[in-house]
Amino acid sequence: MSTRPRAMSGTIPSMESSHEELKDNTIIIVLGASGDLAKKKTYPALFGLYKNGFLPRGVHIVGYARTKMDDAEYHKRITSYIKVHEGDAEAASKLEEFKRLSSYISGGYEDSPSFGNLNKTLEKIESGYQSKERHRLFYLALPPSVFIPVAQHLKEQCYVTPDVGKCRMIVEKPFGKDLDSSRVLLGSLKQHWTEDETFRIDHYLGKEMTKNLLVLRFANIAFSSFWDKHSISNVQITFKEPFGTEGRGGYFDEFGIIRDILQNHLLQVLSILTMERPVSFAAEDIRDEKVKVLRCIPPIERSDTLLGQYVAANGKPGYLDDDTVPHNSVCPTYAATTLWIHNPRWEGVPFILKAGKALNEAKVEVRIQFKDVTQGIFKDISRNELVIRIQPSEAVYLKLNTKTPGLHTRAIPTEMDLTYKRRFLDAKIPEAYESLILDALKGDHSNFVRDDELDVAWKIFTPILHWIDGRSGAPPKPVAYPYGSRGPKELDPFISKYGYKRTVAEYPQRVAGHESRVTINAVRRVCCVVA
Ligand SMILES: NC(=O)C1=CN([C@@H]2O[C@H](COP(=O)(O)OP(=O)(O)OC[C@H]3O[C@@H](n4cnc5c(N)ncnc54)[C@H](OP(=O)(O)O)[C@@H]3O)[C@@H](O)[C@H]2O)C=CC1
Numbered sequence: 001m002s003t004r005p006r007a008m009s010g011t012i013p014s015m016e017s018s019h020e021e022l023k024d025n026t027i028i029i030v031l032g033a034s035g036d037l038a039k040k041k042t043y044p045a046l047f048g049l050y051k052n053g054f055l056p057r058g059v060h061i062v063g064y065a066r067t068k069m070d071d072a073e074y075h076k077r078i079t080s081y082i083k084v085h086e087g088d089a090e091a092a093s094k095l096e097e098f099k100r101l102s103s104y105i106s107g108g109y110e111d112s113p114s115f116g117n118l119n120k121t122l123e124k125i126e127s128g129y130q131s132k133e134r135h136r137l138f139y140l141a142l143p144p145s146v147f148i149p150v151a152q153h154l155k156e157q158c159y160v161t162p163d164v165g166k167c168r169m170i171v172e173k174p175f176g177k178d179l180d181s182s183r184v185l186l187g188s189l190k191q192h193w194t195e196d197e198t199f200r201i202d203h204y205l206g207k208e209m210t211k212n213l214l215v216l217r218f219a220n221i222a223f224s225s226f227w228d229k230h231s232i233s234n235v236q237i238t239f240k241e242p243f244g245t246e247g248r249g250g251y252f253d254e255f256g257i258i259r260d261i262l263q264n265h266l267l268q269v270l271s272i273l274t275m276e277r278p279v280s281f282a283a284e285d286i287r288d289e290k291v292k293v294l295r296c297i298p299p300i301e302r303s304d305t306l307l308g309q310y311v312a313a314n315g316k317p318g319y320l321d322d323d324t325v326p327h328n329s330v331c332p333t334y335a336a337t338t339l340w341i342h343n344p345r346w347e348g349v350p351f352i353l354k355a356g357k358a359l360n361e362a363k364v365e366v367r368i369q370f371k372d373v374t375q376g377i378f379k380d381i382s383r384n385e386l387v388i389r390i391q392p393s394e395a396v397y398l399k400l401n402t403k404t405p406g407l408h409t410r411a412i413p414t415e416m417d418l419t420y421k422r423r424f425l426d427a428k429i430p431e432a433y434e435s436l437i438l439d440a441l442k443g444d445h446s447n448f449v450r451d452d453e454l455d456v457a458w459k460i461f462t463p464i465l466h467w468i469d470g471r472s473g474a475p476p477k478p479v480a481y482p483y484g485s486r487g488p489k490e491l492d493p494f495i496s497k498y499g500y501k502r503t504v505a506e507y508p509q510r511v512a513g514h515e516s517r518v519t520i521n522a523v524r525r526v527c528c529v530v531a
């Protein structure tokens, strides 16, 4: 798309409005500070925010976990995934400051006295504040087995009352394993923390392109007029990872790819893609619309499901070769499921959610395929497709037909291309976790999962999950696919069953001075005839 960003851009007032933002006198407490998530995501995100001046003035960060370690070991661990380019003196000095404001205390998750100790540490920091005001943001980077005791102890031992400040709690998935367990978990957490104080992370809601969906859909009249069953044939939302579950087999085998990716990340993307226009950008208005559309989706049918498990290939191990995985496991590492939305906008349009580990590439995208144009003047003309690439290399591109340049009258599929790194040259795309932690500090719930959203998401997936878990007889056996492939060989027939027609654009293109990749004869083969 060739428009240049204008000097004056459109404003989205309520998206930027400030909520009850934690500004001064704030401590961020990371529980599970010794773990993988904290090391790989939470601390790098906190540093990213700190470096760019987005954390509250005078912020302190306190790590808490069972592991005993001194501050030096803690600092080494939490900075191991933080990248500072050589020669970037400013970032290096910010990193030293970041270490100075980060301290660690060890303690258990189930015993109350440990949380008493944590509270003393927090009070000691707060005793240096100039005013009575104090705020605490608790980040639970913990396994779900300890969510409930930790939430309870935090409330009993480490909670500051509203007259002096605010306490907020960020919780990470998994939020249960099915509808019943999710309700039990939510109910237990709600005994101690209100919905307003709770921020349930689905980090796909913090990704730039997921956030862009609202703007793409509702700020472009050109898009809104074709966003329904009259123009759209089918939609695919795809997650592909080029590595397996090595090292996480124990966790993964208990959950499987549907709980890991589809029930949360891909369904969140689907809900924003298909919801009606919210009354405003206020969190509850957006989440009301998401819940409404999700409630129109019935539980997934077994016949609308394809399950796979990767096997050894190309020198890479199969899923079952992992020692932490039971040798006869039928846990799916690949799933494609088709969802149907029974409302006037979407009746009859298949939404195919597909996700897999150990595939041929890393890619997350939404692919909206439009219906055929009326035949007659054209023969075998390609369908339009709108692709929203969430990662890597954020992009929006529209595949459309154009006349081949020259004296012949032929049509050829090509793309209108908004690839971010080419279009927004100096833009820094924030990490999802940076964006979400900042939202929690601001008290903005728009990009967090509300309790009723979670409930309806589990209703859609629970029957199929119980079938896969073997609760209603023998579990289905996933089909094998080789490590590094596109997925099960049954995938393409599965997708075409729902009307997807693949087109390949082969017109010789000159990109950044490179020569064409096919000859004009090849073009003749793929061009359609204009009668
Ligand atoms: N950022 C970007 O990626 C941009 C790309 N483009 C260009 O647009 C053009 C078209 O893009 P696009 O449609 O995304 O590309 P592809 O043709 O690669 O992908 C289209 C669809 O076909 C499927 N597919 C891929 N390989 C096979 C296969 N061997 N057999 C059957 N199905 C297959 C993919 O499924 P699956 O993913 O499940 O394998 C995907 O759903 C390309 O030339 C690309 O370079 C333009 C702008 C930006």
Ligand SMILES: O=C1O[C@H](COP(=O)(O)O)[C@@H](O)[C@H](O)[C@H]1O
Residues within 6 Å of the ligand: 203, 241, 260, 261, 364
């Ligand atoms: O939640 C999860 O997401 C990651 C993928 O996240 P991304 O931001 O790298 O796309 C996935 O690897 C993991 O299995 C899952 O638990």
